[in-house]
Amino acid sequence: MLLKSLHGVSRLGVRFYRKLIDPLDLLTGIEKRELLAHLAGDCDPFRILSIKKGPGTRERPNLIPSSNSSRLICCHCTESDNHLKFMWLHQGDPKRCGCGYWFELCPIAPL
Numbered sequence: 134m135l136l137k138s139l140h141g142v143s144r145l146g147v148r149f150y151r152k153l154i155d156p157l158d159l160l161t162g163i164e165k166r167e168l169l170a171h172l173a174g175d176c177d178p179f180r181i182l183s184i185k186k187g188p189g190t191r192e193r194p195n196l197i198p199s200s201n202s203s204r205l206i207c208c209h210c211t212e213s214d215n216h217l218k219f220m221w222l223h224q225g226d227p228k229r230c231g232c233g234y235w236f237e238l239c240p241i242a243p244l
């Protein structure tokens with residue numbers, strides 16, 4: 134549909150063809166890095182998808198990836214709960230949720 138509208142004849146009777154512009158040429162900054170990550174196969178470049186909780190003990194806490202020194206996380210403590218418990222995690226300071234699971238920030242490279 135879009136391709137058809139880009140081909141045609143001008144008022145002077147000259148046929149013209151326009152090339153579609155590659156979105157990568159238009160994007161800059163973090164949007165471009167996000168698109169490049171998607172093209173490279175990383176479907177969650179900002180690490181915002183939920184993770185499955187592991188053992189979550191003091192010795193083996195659930196690792197939460199973050200490129201910043203702190204991150205707001207939420208814990209769905211039990212399957213029957215209808216609410217989430219939010220808490221701030223800070224680098225180097227593991228934290229225990231009220232349900233008993235431990236969480237620790239895991240530094241990753243920024244996008």
Ligand SMILES: [Zn+2]
Pocket residue numbers: 208209210211218230231232233234
């Ligand atoms: Zn919890």
